Amino acid sequence: xxxxNTAARIPDPRALESRIKRAKGPETAPDLNRLVxxxxxxxxxxALAANSSLTFNDLKKLLKTTDGNLSVHARKLxxxxxxxxxxxxxxxxxxxxxxLTAAGRAALEKYLNHMEALIxxxxxxx
Numbered sequence: 546x547x548x549x550n551t552a553a554r555i556p557d558p559r560a561l562e563s564r565i566k567r568a569k570g571p572e573t574a575p576d577l578n579r580l581v582x583x584x585x586x587x588x589x590x591x592a593l594a595a596n597s598s599l600t601f602n603d604l605k606k607l608l609k610t611t612d613g614n615l616s617v618h619a620r621k622l623x624x625x626x627x628x629x630x631x632x633x634x635x636x637x638x639x640x641x642x643x644x645l646t647a648a649g650r651a652a653l654e655k656y657l658n659h660m661e662a663l664i665x666x667x668x669x670x671x
Contacts (some may be wrong), residue, residue: 552659580625580658585610590627590653593645601641619643627652 581587588608592599599607622628626640627649631642645653 555590572580577659578652578656580621580627581652581666585614586622587656589615589619589643590645593628593643594650594653598642598644601643606644622649625649625652 546600582588585608589604592604592607601612601615601619602639605612619628619630623630625648626646629644629646633640633642645651
């Protein structure tokens, strides 16, 4: 007996998007927010959604990333207005603290809703 081609059962992402638009209407299937979708940035906004604020070092440890990587991704989110950054000193040590903005919370919620719609479409749930 020949093995079934499992690749044939995996739907094309464009077909999923089309299926969502037909089932729910185009206004509920926005383009994927690439700014939030990147794993480190998604980790940053998710961590900040669960905490009122986090320091640079807290985020670095939580996400298991480097200073440079975290700095670049945090700056992109800050430039988009998704997170706020407050710099201060504790004694002589610099302290950078991040918080999620209202725009960042809305972007994360919209992103999660979009991902849920894709999951439902993939599973054939309407």
